[in-house]
Amino acid sequence: MNARKIKRILFMVMVVWVVIGLVSVMGYGDKKEKKKNVHHYGPPGNSGNKHHNQPPVMVVNPSHGYPEYPEYGKAIMVLPNGHIPLHVHGKNYYYYNGMFYWPGQSGYIVGVGPIGARINSLPSGYRHLKVRGIPYYYYYGTYYHYDPAHSVYTVVEPPMDGEINELPRGFESMIFGNITYYHRDGTFYRFDNSRRVYIIVEPPEGFILNALPFGSERVMIRGVQHHKYRGVHFLPIRRNGVIVYKVVKIH
DSSP states (O other): OOHHHHHHHHHHHHHHHHHHHHHHHHHHHHHHHHHHTOOOOOOOSOOSOEEESSOOTTSOOTTTTOTTSOOTTOEESSOOTTOEEEEETTEEEEEETTEEEEEOSSSEEEEOOOTTOEESSOOTTOEEEEETTEEEEEETTEEEEEETTTTEEEEEOOOTTOEESOOOTTOEEEEETTEEEEEETTEEEEEETTTTEEEEEOOOTTOEESSOOTTOEEEEETTEEEEEETTEEEEEEEETTEEEEEEEOOO
16 A cells, blocks of 8 residues: 555545544534523513413423313314203303313304303313312313212312313413413413412403403493403403403402
């Protein structure tokens, strides 16, 4: 082997080592950069009412218990086979396997169970909780109370201070007064990071929603139009040229 070939081989070996070194350095830099982007959960530092697509980092997939269920507010054209028609307070609804469907302008809207609706049995995977000694049952945003006189489960208002482990799909996380709230269809929650549960709370007065919960109704209070949903009143106001809805307390 002549000297020229030896030099060529040595040069190629050096090039390979340089390339390997550069790849290693870039990979190490990426790892360091990823490490910088890890955030730790803590109280939000800014106030006001802001909407976020994702919950705080420490809240790991709050909807993990319902990975394939449709979001509330979504429309379907055909009801599932085996659905059960319900007549509640003069209105028609439909139920199937833990999901309630409200008649919409086009098709049927997935929504929480209407207050007063009755079902004979709970869907598989329901949660049991007690609030001030009273037993409740929970499934995908709807709360039930067992009626032993009729052997049925009745949809009831979400019990204040009740605790659940996961939220239904389509929830929003919002900051108001330095506190993070979670909202879905008129029910508000706060996350207890120490116990990893969501606690049902009263919506704070002055809180702003961009859209009303599905199923809310118009009411007139002292000559002013409001909207009411499950005991919560919303006042339409204009903000930046857009109609939004402010939580108000009626005294």
